[in-house]
Amino acid sequence: MSKSGQRNIKWVEGLRGITSVLVITTHVARAFDFALFWPADKKDAAPRLMQLPYLRIPYQGRIGVPIFAFLTGFVCAYKPLKLAYQQGNAPASLQAVARSAFRRPPRLMLPAMIATFISFVLSCFGAYTAANHCDSFWVRFDAPDYRPFGENVRRLFKSLLTTWTSTDNAFDRHQWAMRPLLIGAFQVYVVLAATIGMRFRYRLLVHVLLIFYWLFNVSFLTETFGANLALGTLLAELAQHRPTQNFITSHQRILTYIVAPILLLVGGWVGSYPQEHEDWAEWSMSLHNRLIHPDPEGGDDLGSILVPAGSNAQRRTSAFFIYCTAISIFLSPTIQKFLSHRLFLWLGHHSFAVYLVHGTLLRTVGIWVVYGISGQPWEKAGKNEDGSEQMQEWIAPKSRSHKLLSIIIFTTLTYTAAWAWMKWVDTACARATQWLENKVFDTSEDGEGRGGLAEKGFSHANGNGSMTTRPSQDRTDKSQPPP
Numbered sequence: 001m002s003k004s005g006q007r008n009i010k011w012v013e014g015l016r017g018i019t020s021v022l023v024i025t026t027h028v029a030r031a032f033d034f035a036l037f038w039p040a041d042k043k044d045a046a047p048r049l050m051q052l053p054y055l056r057i058p059y060q061g062r063i064g065v066p067i068f069a070f071l072t073g074f075v076c077a078y079k080p081l082k083l084a085y086q087q088g089n090a091p092a093s094l095q096a097v098a099r100s101a102f103r104r105p106p107r108l109m110l111p112a113m114i115a116t117f118i119s120f121v122l123s124c125f126g127a128y129t130a131a132n133h134c135d136s137f138w139v140r141f142d143a144p145d146y147r148p149f150g151e152n153v154r155r156l157f158k159s160l161l162t163t164w165t166s167t168d169n170a171f172d173r174h175q176w177a178m179r180p181l182l183i184g185a186f187q188v189y190v191v192l193a194a195t196i197g198m199r200f201r202y203r204l205l206v207h208v209l210l211i212f213y214w215l216f217n218v219s220f221l222t223e224t225f226g227a228n229l230a231l232g233t234l235l236a237e238l239a240q241h242r243p244t245q246n247f248i249t250s251h252q253r254i255l256t257y258i259v260a261p262i263l264l265l266v267g268g269w270v271g272s273y274p275q276e277h278e279d280w281a282e283w284s285m286s287l288h289n290r291l292i293h294p295d296p297e298g299g300d301d302l303g304s305i306l307v308p309a310g311s312n313a314q315r316r317t318s319a320f321f322i323y324c325t326a327i328s329i330f331l332s333p334t335i336q337k338f339l340s341h342r343l344f345l346w347l348g349h350h351s352f353a354v355y356l357v358h359g360t361l362l363r364t365v366g367i368w369v370v371y372g373i374s375g376q377p378w379e380k381a382g383k384n385e386d387g388s389e390q391m392q393e394w395i396a397p398k399s400r401s402h403k404l405l406s407i408i409i410f411t412t413l414t415y416t417a418a419w420a421w422m423k424w425v426d427t428a429c430a431r432a433t434q435w436l437e438n439k440v441f442d443t444s445e446d447g448e449g450r451g452g453l454a455e456k457g458f459s460h461a462n463g464n465g466s467m468t469t470r471p472s473q474d475r476t477d478k479s480q481p482p483p
Contacts, residue, residue: 009078009239011329012071014339017347019067020354024414026061027174027362030138032370032403036060039274039281053272053283060275062318065177069225070326072181073232076100076188078239084196085240093196099441101189103433108182110429111421112175113160115356119171120156122364124149129375131363135394143363144170174359180221184229191233200241207234218311223319231323235330252333260328260335267328270306271321275314291317353418353426361413369406370397 029036036059040047050059057063079100084093122128123144131143147155155170163169167176191210195203207230214226238244248255273291278284288294292313293302303309307316329335347354372395381392397403 008336008340010345011336011339012074013348014341014344015067015329015348016071016351017344017349018339019064019071020347020351022058022067023064023355024358024411025058026064027358028366028407028410029059030061031136031362031366032397032406033059034136034138037275038277039284040277043277043280045280047281051281054268056272056274057268057321060272062275062314063271063322065181066224066228066319066322067325068177068181069184069228070232070322072185073188073229074236075232076104076185077192077233077236080192080196081236081240085200085237090196094193097189097192097196099437101186102437102440104182104185106433106436107429108178109164110432111352111356111426112163112172112178114425114429115360116156116159116163116169116171116175119144119360120152120159122360123147123171124152127364130371130373130395131367131375133375133378133395134367134371135396139363139367140394142173142359172356172359174355180225184225187226187229188233191230200237203237204234207237216308218308220312221315223311223316227319228322228326231326235326238330248331248333256332256334260332263324263328267321267324270317271324273314273317287317288313350415350418350422353421354414357417357421358410358414361417362410365413366406366410369409370402371395372398 035041036048036050036056039051039056041051050056080093080096083089083096123146126146128143129146131139132145134140144155159169159171163175164179164182167179169175191206195206198206210230211227211234214222214230217226270287270291272284273287274281274284278288291304291307293304295302301309303311306320307313329339375395378395379393381390384390
């Protein structure tokens with residue numbers, strides 16, 4: 001721990017890097033081996049190794065976006081809280097909130113728009129034909145179908161808008177999480193602005209109440225975004241609290257080797273709940289009965305504390321695993337040191353680029369290796385003599401070895417493209433955002449320079465931004481009160 005009572009928070013970047021790898025892993029599983037989302041390939045069949053509890057978590061998904069939400073809450077809150085809590089500078093903290101809130105939309109929107117445009121260009125040249133005709137229904141759903149150029153252009157502009165209004169992007173459906181993460185960041189900013197002047201204990205109370213509010217709210221994705229954002233803000237608060245950090249340091253061995261493993265084991269067991277077909281394995285059916293509590297009379301599920309009635313069981317169980325994981329990392333300096341390895345930091349630095357480019361590469365190059373580039377031979381199903389639709393036949397993969405080769409090529413291209421993206425595209429977006437910030441915000445020390453005063457109609461200001469009066473106009477007798 002540093003002299004100021006803070007811990008190194010490089011682990012945040014490392015966790016982000018591991019999360020980007022998990023996102024790739026689950027999307028590869030969806031594309032090439034969807035049965036990994038089930039507890040077994042079929043009912044009464046023996047499970048494969050990667051379908052067993054704990055081992056199935058990286059493949060079944062549902063954990064990448066919640067981790068990004070948690071990290072958004074932590075990162076957005078950390079610097080403003082540091083200024084307010086350690087340096088006692090609430091005005092500087094609010095200024096940090098304002099600048100961060102201004103930067104967040106362009107830093108998310110500009111790269112996302114460029115990624116969408118690249119996917120649009122590829123669709124114009126028929127790069128998604130193989131993805132449209134392959135036997136993976138998830139890939140077919142994700143890939144944009146062929147449209148005439150004019151219609152495709154209209155779809156591009158619609159997607160650029162609906163990414164941020166309804167989360168739908170026909171050219172890159174993986175961007176569905178961008179809007180909730182952007183809204184979540186502003187949720188953090190609002191909470192910080194409203195509580196920055198509170199005493200520490202009451203700020204903590206606000207964060208805890210927000211966590212419970214989102215957990216008791218059974219609306220869609222409240223546990224994925226709202227609760228994880230609030231948890232990130234809470235842990236960012238505790239990361240500034242010297243007594244908390246001293247306690248962690250003095251009990252490091254117990255927290256690292258007893259408390260953290262228990263949290264990970266319990267959270268991992270619950271988080272292993274399958275996407276579907278939970279009745280195909282005894283362990284998953286046991287989880288289903290304990291967490292979902294199905295009504296024996298066939299009515300609505302009764303639910304439980306972890307999975308309230310009416311909530312999404314898959315999302316709730318995965319979110320609970322993330323809560324346990326986040327708290328374990330926070331309590332264990334050893335885990336934090338592990339996550340601070342330079343490999344994980346490199347992965348974290350490129351994580352946003354990986355998120356933006358991997359979907360397009362998977363649906364093009366990744367699919368080409370397994371199914372061929374042309375997407376042929378393929379014919380659209382017609383109709384039977386009675387007018388009913390015929391069963392559509394899809395192109396089958398070449399072989400299992402082609403899938404393995406595809407994964408290797410796809411992963412290599414993804415991280416190569418991510419490196420190039422960070423070197424050129426993200427740098428350009430960062431410069432554009434910085435230019436906008438410098439244009440919009442006053443950079444003078446007192447926060448109200450000559451330009452800002454002139455905008456308000458005060459034409460006479462000295463170099464410090466303070467008001468001056470001309471000697472010929474200052475005729476007030478300073479010894480007498482003004483009339």
